[in-house]
Amino acid sequence: MSDALASCRLCPRECGADRRVSRGFCGESDKVRISRAEPHHWEEPPISGKGGAGTVFFTGCTLRCCYCQNFEISSHGKGFGLTVKELRDCFLRLMDMGAENIELVSPTQFVPQITEALDMLGNKRPTVVYNTGGYEKAETIAMLEGYVDVYLPDLKYYDSELSMKYSGAADYFEKTIEAIITMQKQVGRPLIEDGLMKKGVIVRHLVLPSCRKDSIRLIKELREVFEPEDILVSLMSQYTPMFKAADFKELSRKTSTFEYESVLKAVEEAGFEGFFQERSSADEDYVPEFFDKKYY
Ligand code: SF4
DSSP, X not given: OOGGGTTOOSSTTOOOOOTTTSOOTTSOOSSEEEEEEEEESOSOHHHHXXXXXXXXXXXXXXOOOXXXXXXXXXXXXXXXXXXXXXXXXXXXXXXXXXXXSEEEESOGGGHHHHHHHHHHHGGGOOOEEEEEOSOOOHHHHHTTTTTOSEEEEBOOOSOHHHHHHHHSOTTHHHHHHHHHHHHHHHHOSOEEXXXXXXXXXXXXXXXXXXXXXXXXXXXXXXXHHXXXXXXXXXXXXXOOOOTTXXXXXXXXXXXXXXXXXXXXXXXXXXXXXXXXXXXXGGGSOOOOOOOSSOOO
């Protein structure tokens, strides 16, 4: 087992937990836990392809978003344990099912075990996608060099008061933008072959109700850091009040068409290309079923 878990500083929380005997802020010990591993057809088109993204949802999270759609696994700990070898077998199963890639969802707290499992795949390693809430340390992203091909980070907020209030992380923007810069240097500009993403970074932004101005500022800041060709942007509209969102009056409704379209305009003015959701998608059920026992 990696020394990194004896005094864990894998994420910006740097809580120092000895995960051999306890759990960190993320809620996880040194045992890998997942809650679902299935092909998923609702990611951006070059991530899902025809066969679906090979999503593996890891249990626990380094953020505490009050509106989290996946709160059962991120905050309530729903999931089941796997050895590293079983995690390797889980990757192989998804490849056998025809998934286009392995997509690691909320993987930060298990990076050492994930790289060990990927090493076990040897030359069978597929395209690996790292799907994260964005709250990452650049040093941990550096550990993934040669393992991850495509990064899919969220960039949720610019303002530190908002990121503290809604996700419990005042330093969210500074940590996340530094991590995204490291990701982009590592994998380079987007490369799409035969409709499938092979390399690059897609920055995802979910437009929250009542946060339009912060979203527009965030897009401007992103443009200060990246040329339009460096990254793709995925602007998401499917916010639905869930989990503890009802505690915040301003988050207790869906994002309006005006709010979404004004952020979309900022993305277009910045020159970024990428993926933009139909407004109707806000009504669709995006939350998959999660499991607390091994089910496959
Ligand atoms: S990954 Fe978990 S245990 Fe490690 S520093 Fe972050 S919150 Fe703490």
